[in-house]
Amino acid sequence: MFVYDAAIIKRFPGVRAGLVHASDLSNGPSSSALIEEYQSAQGVARVRLAVTAISELPSVAAWRQVFSEFGVKPTQHRNAAESLLRRLDKQGGIPTISTLVDIGNLIAIRYALPVAVLDLAGITGSTTVRFATGTERFPDLGSDEVTHPEPGEVVFVDETDVLSARRWCWRQSAQSATGANTREALFVIEAHHQDADREIEQAWNDLLTLLGTYQAQSTRISYRLFADQPAAGPDSRVG
Numbered sequence: 001m002f003v004y005d006a007a008i009i010k011r012f013p014g015v016r017a018g019l020v021h022a023s024d025l026s027n028g029p030s031s032s033a034l035i036e037e038y039q040s041a042q043g044v045a046r047v048r049l050a051v052t053a054i055s056e057l058p059s060v061a062a063w064r065q066v067f068s069e070f071g072v073k074p075t076q077h078r079n080a081a082e083s084l085l086r087r088l089d090k091q092g093g094i095p096t097i098s099t100l101v102d103i104g105n106l107i108a109i110r111y112a113l114p115v116a117v118l119d120l121a122g123i124t125g126s127t128t129v130r131f132a133t134g135t136e137r138f139p140d141l142g143s144d145e146v147t148h149p150e151p152g153e154v155v156f157v158d159e160t161d162v163l164s165a166r167r168w169c170w171r172q173s174a175q176s177a178t179g180a181n182t183r184e185a186l187f188v189i190e191a192h193h194q195d196a197d198r199e200i201e202q203a204w205n206d207l208l209t210l211l212g213t214y215q216a217q218s219t220r221i222s223y224r225l226f227a228d229q230p231a232a233g234p235d236s237r238v239g
Contacts, residue, residue, distance in 0.1 A: 002186060005130035008154065012066060016196040018204030019224045020187040021120075026216055027182045030102045034214050038096065038106045042088055045109045049089050054082060059112045062193035063169070070131070070154050072167050079169045080114040100178045100185060103210045107189065111203040114169035116156070116188040122175035125159030127186070129168070138163040141174045201225060 002019055009015070030038070054060055060082050064074035078086070084105060088094055094109070096102050104117040118127070134151035139162070149155050149166050156164040156176075164176035169190060178185055189203050204225055211221060 002127045002188065003129070005128055007131060008129050011069070012192065014062075014192045014196065016191050016200045017225075018189040018200045018207070020204070020207055020211065021185075021222045021224075022187070022211055022215070023184040023220045024216070024218050025100065025183050025185060026219075027098050027100045027178055027180060030096045030099050031214060034099065034102055034210075035096050037210075038102050039093070041106050041110045042093055045085065045088055046092070049085065054085050054089065057085075057112045058193040058195065059191055059199070060085075062191065062196075063114070066192050067167065067170075070168075071150070071152055072170075077167050077170045080116070080172075081108040081112050081169075084108050085112060098178065098180070099214055100182060103207070103214065104187060106210065107203050107207050110206065111189075111199055113189050113191050113199065113203055115203075115207075116165060116169060116172060116186075116190075117178050118156075118164050118172075118176045118186045118188070119178045119182045120184045120186055121182070122173075122177075123158045123164060123186075124162065127156050127158055127164055129154065129156055131155075132157070132163075136161045136163050138166055139174045141172055141177055143174070 001021065063079040067074040067077065084094060088109065094105060100117050104115040108115045132149035132151060132153050132155045134148055136149055136155060136157050138147045138149060140147055149163065153166065154168040155166055162175060163173055165172050187207055189200055191200050208223060
């Protein structure tokens with residue numbers, strides 16, 4: 001369902017990821033309890049940002065280096081977690097959107113790690129993280145326009161060459177965005193910094209807890225934690 005192309009692993013051997021595949025979901029407005037937890041996480045993040053510049057967070061610094069290595073200016077196109085933290089720092093808060101988006105954003109803010117939440121109804125077959133050829137199609141979120149990636153940028157792409165995300169974790173497509181009718185989703189947490197193994201596992205366990213708390217008991221969850229070899233082997237655990 002989700003793989004790293006060999007060329008990505010060769011260029012970025014430090015990439016780590018935690019995946020959660022959930023089905024029978026309900027994606028209505030967030031409950032008051034989830035909103036309270038989301039706002040609390042934002043408060044903790046604001047305190048952290050008061051003493052540490054966003055660019056100095058190890059996870060953010062590592063993503064900036066990765067973006068630079070595949071030809072993207074990291075101060076022009078920021079990873080999704082950095083964008084959220086900058087918005088939080090400037091505006092003081094991030095409003096609630098929906099249960100699944102709020103859960104993903106909560107994890108991203110808490111750990112300063114990008115979290116993709118992909119509606120699998122809009123994705124055909126497996127998603128591969130690879131370098132773009134430039135011919136792939138990207139239905140831009142918030143626009144009717146279909147664009148194409150720059151050759152060599154890192155993308156999430158399905159089996160029909162439609163992108164779920166451009167510039168690795170910069171922007172998600174309209175086709176893969178969750179909505180009120182989302183019933184099956186893939187959560188992807190990624191990192192490259194020195195403590196990535198430990199922090200990915202913490203974020204991944206936190207995500208499982210949030211889904212267990214704020215989704216119905218009928219929700220089915222399977223999960224996988226990539227360690228030393230992100231694309232290798234059937235090292236999965238199903239709950």
